[in-house]
Amino acid sequence: MAGVNTKVQEVFNEPGCDKNQGKSDKERKKGCTKQLTPGAAAGGCAFDGAKIALQPITDVAHIVHGPIACEGNSWDNRGSKSSGSRLYRTGFTTDISESDIVYGGEKRLYKAIREVIEKYDPPAVFVYQTCVTGLIGDEIEAVCKAAKEKFGKPIIPINAPGFVGSKNLGNKLAGEALLDYVIGTEEPETTTPYDINIIGEYNLAGEMWQIKPLLDHLGIRVLACISGDARYHEVASSHRARAAMMVCSKAMINVARKMEERYGIPFFEGSFYGISDTSDSLRQIAKLLVQRGAPEELLSRTEILIRREEARAWERLKGYRKRFEGKRVLLITGGVKSWSVVSALQEVGLEIVGTSVKKSTEEDKERVKELMGADAHMFDDMPPREMYKMLKEAQADIMLSGGRSQFVALKAKMPWLDINQERHHAYAGYEGMVTLVQEIDKSLYNPIWKQVRKQAPWEDCK
Amino acid sequence: MALVTTSKKACSVNPLKMSQPIGGALAFLGIANCMPVLHGSQGCTAFGLVLFVRHFREAIPLQTTAMNEVTTIMGGMDNIAQALLNINSRAKPEIIGLCTTGLTETKGEDIHGDLKTIRSRHPELADLPIVFVDTPDFKDAFQDGWSKTVARIVEELVEKTAETIPGQVNLLVGSHLTAADIEEVIEIIEAFGLSPIVLPDLSGSLDGHIPQQFSPTTNGGTTVDQIRSMGGSLATLAIGQQMERAALELEMRTDVPYTLFDRLTGLDANDRLLMFLSGLSGKPVPLKYRRQRSQLADAMLDSHFFMGGKKVAIGAEPDLLWAIGSLLADMGCEISAAVTTTHSPLLEKMPCAEVLIGDLEDLEMRAGNCDLLVTHSHGRQAAERLGIPLFRAGLPCFDRLGANHKLSVGYRGSRELIFQVANVFLEHDHENAPDSWPLPEENHPGEHHEHVAQTQAV
Incomplete structure (x- = not known):
């Protein structure tokens, strides 16, 4: 466990993060997440975060070393899409028993790796540590090392047991595992001056595929997406990219920053949510590539594409501005989605009456303030009771949030739209913005609202 | 009579089983004004919560003692106390249900003793029933957690009464x-x-x-x-x-x-x-x-044409396996493969040759020549690979609506279940085609083809 603790301290010291650098040494040691309150906590653990970050690598076998809860209760429950292998959707777990607790689970893990390689022959195996196996002292690094030597394949230990912290910390520890064991271990077949990495994008509902046609059109190649719809080989050879875009706020900033330090790959932080954000991101990618030696004409080609696609998107959105007039949105989500979605929704004329900034950094919050004005209604954590009240009293016309709070809106008989990881619709890029607006419109104007809000006739008689 | 075996694999692939603590939590969710709590890391609760939200499509009250590495090693009494006090003041439940997890059970805690200490220190909890259950993740399965929890509720709350309440x-x-x-x-x-x-x-x-x-x-x-x-x-x-x-x-x-x-x-x-x-x-x-009995008998008459002789693979927890498997066998189906999650006296009574305590990979491997796969939503990938229909039964059911309104008990429910399964067979009935009845190949098909090939080459 000493290894994990060192890693945790390492990711708590993040030179790429302004907020982190503003802290005293003592504060920094506590980490970037608040202490959890027993009996009033929500959200996933570090293991959950690590799995979210890495499972989208599609051709890898992801083995969870622990009791059945960690994988049995959660497998195949995320919307990361694949254009190839479906191995990542197969649930592998050592499902340890009482006797493993007593005698140690390392042998079982080793055998499990062998079984998976014999049956499924993946290019690599990722092994996830969990609380119980961490507690009994199973050294997954040692097992992975032995298995790697025996089977001649990369066997990667992901040491992020749930109890070390939050989901966000798990994202970062997953990133560290990639940096330590994967990135830079293989070479791409060819390289081009147009090679980029996209870091922190998980291809939920296939969102990468809303972006890829734009990049394809410009001749820009995604050498590796970390980790949406990625193959192991792509991630392993991603150190040859010319530039990188970091998508999901600070979740994988350590990967972007260390790849810049080690391999000189410059990165920027951007978003594909919203029309102007998408355009800005495309511009930044082109700019960085040109700085790294790509022909300058890429810039003008990018501008032409942006102009054409923006115009096409606005044309499709034109009709909605009127329908959205005076419509108010309550936005419950964390991190990067706060500001990137705020700006996107404002573009089509919706009013944002409140946004949560729970997982957002100071920087994210500043951006929200810029967008919504100084008196922006931001809150860290809105208790469900208050959400319900706001909706019931019609202070908002629709709530956008993750799946868990959907029933707060629905039980208040108010429209709701899923914008978190289990969503079915893809909302990235120009196409995604059009979809998002269509979905909001469909939801706001569905004929059910009038019907379900009506009291039962016998209630009226009273 | 079935032979009950246990999978010998080191790696469970595509788990059928879910863990004991969330089975316990679900039992507590059937009590009014209750807040179930898992004594473990916050992920233990988060996974269970997401699973239930996707199945029931309802808000799920479920809390955590939010254990971390340090509190696990030092002991979780303070976390339990804080959780109970926070829940009591914020949610004002009438009862709290506390299930342990693999994490706290590995450490080994004396929850009985802890609760006594907590109660003596916090008189504000005096009137609040708190039922705790030992449900380590590394033992048993979902339905065991449910079963133990209900028994513990009875143990904690039910008293012998002098009078019988009529009816x-x-x-x-x-x-x-x-x-x-x-x-x-x-x-x-x-x-x-x-x-x-x-x-x-x-x-x-x-x-x-x-x-x-x-x-x-x-x-x-x-x-x-x-x-x-x-x-x-x-x-x-x-x-x-x-x-x-x-x-x-x-x-x-x-x-x-x-x-x-x-x-x-x-x-x-x-x-x-x-x-x-x-x-x-x-x-x-x-x-x-x-x-209704007469309707059920009639449904059996109408459906048996389509169900008799059909080979079915079922993956379900013991009680559900027994309920559905027995009914399908009653209708003339052949239970070709049966996989379950945990021990039960029912397993050896199953109308099939073998019941395996295993996973969905085991079920998929045994379902090669089956006409139907019956299991929870996680069977969708296996059914697709096998090219056979999936009849969803059990929890989780996250890719169909109305899982909790599906009726399969009573005469009426049995009739429903029989019709639904028979309709799946009807829908997937293969049509006869010109090549449906080929003659058997010659004795040495390999040589025969070789001969033809050579002739053509010449």
Whole structure:
């Protein structure tokens, strides 16, 4: 466990993060997440975060070393899409028993790796540590090392047991595992001056595929997406990219920053949510590539594409501005989605009456303030009771949030739209913005609202 | 009679099983104004919560003691105390259910002792029932967690009463029953002039109704007062083998005799239920059920053409495996593969050659020549690879709506279930084609082809 603790301290010291650098040494040691309150906590653990970050690598076998809860209760429950292998959707777990607790689970893990390689022959195996196996002292690094030597394949230990912290910390520890064991271990077949990495994008509902046609059109190649719809080989050879875009706020900033330090790959932080954000991101990618030696004409080609696609998107959105007039949105989500979605929704004329900034950094919050004005209604954590009240009293016309709070809106008989990881619709890029607006419109104007809000006739008689 | 075996694999692939603590938590979700808590890291709760939200499409009250590395090693009493106090002041529940997890069980904690200390230090918790259950993730499975939890609720809350409450019966239902199933059994019992107390009652809390106000705890279910009065019932009906533990506990504490119904699917099983209720109430079986029995018999006649001889692979927890597997066997299906999650006395009675305690990979490997796969939603990938239809049964069901309103008990439910399965067979019935009946190949097909190939080459 000493290894994990060192890693945790390492990711708590993040030179790429302004907020982190503003802290005293003592504060920094506590980490970037608040202490959890027993009996009033929500959200996933570090293991959950690590799995979210890495499972989208599609051709890898992801083995969870622990009791059945960690994988049995959660497998195949995320919307990361694949254009190839479906191995990542197969649930592998050592499902340890009482006797493993007593005698140690390392042998079982080793055998499990062998079984998976014999049956499924993946290019690599990722092994996830969990609380119980961490507690009994199973050294997954040692097992992975032995298995790697025996089977001649990369066997990667992901040491992020749930109890070390939050989901966000798990994202970062997953990133560290990639940096330590994967990135830079293989070479791409060819390289081009147009090679980029996209870091922190998980291809939920296939969102990468809303972006890829734009990049394809410009001749820009995604050498590796970390980790949406990625193959192991792509991630392993991603150190040859010319530039990188970091998508999901600070979740994988350590990967972007260390790849810049080690391999000189410059990165920027951007978003594909919203029309102007998408355009800005495309511009930044082109700019960085040109700085790294790509022909300058890429810039003008990018501008032409942006102009054409923006115009096409606005044309499709034109009709909605009127329908959205005076419509108010309550936005419950964390991190990067706060500001990137705020700006996107404002573009089509919706009013944002409140946004949560729970997982957002100071920087994210500043951006929200810029967008919504100084008196922006931001809150860290809105208790469900208050959400319900706001909706019931019609202070908002629709709530956008993750799946868990959907029933707060629905039980208040108010429209709701899923914008978190289990969503079915893809909302990235120009196409995604059009979809998002269509979905909001469909939801706001569905004929059910009038019907379900009506009291039962016998209630009226009273 | 089946041979019961256990998978020897080191790596479970595509788990069928879910963990014990969330089975326990679900049982607590059937109690009114309850807040279940998992004593573990916050991920333990988050995974269970997401799973239930996707299945029930309802808000799920479920909390955590938010253990971290340090508190795990130092002991979790302070976290339990904080969780109880926070929940008590914020959510104001009538009862709190506390399930341990693999994490805290590995460390080994004396929760009994801890709770005593916490209660003595915090008089504000004096009137709040707190039921705790040992449910390590590394042992047993979902339905065991449910079964143990109901038994613990009985142990903590039910007292022997001096008087019998006329007409009151206890109905202990297993985790394999849906809200619709529970409603159906209640209706049947009430038709005999009896009034059941259901424990746990998911038909009250997770049946998908719209409450008048927001509630941070469960919206409906068995009330604590109802549970306390169970000692005054005439009899206990336990539905599902997993409920025998709680029924026995109840009988030992209160002398209320129990009768176990291992399943309520099919003609015989429901005949037995109705005769039992008729005997208990002294009333004849109502006309309505005589009619429904006749409808079920007719449904069996109409459906047997399409079900007889069909090969079925089933993956389900023991009680559900027994309920559905037995009914399909009653209809002439052949249970070619049966995989389950945990031990149960029912397994060896299954109408098939082998029951394996294993995973969905085991089921997929055994289902090669089957016509139908029956399991929860996680079977979707296997069914696709096998090219056979999937009939969704059990929890989680996250890719179809209305999982908790699916009825399969009673005469009416059995009729529904039979029609649904028969319709799947009908839909996937293969049509005859010109090449449906080829003659057997020659004795040495390899040589024959070689000969033809050579001739062509020349």
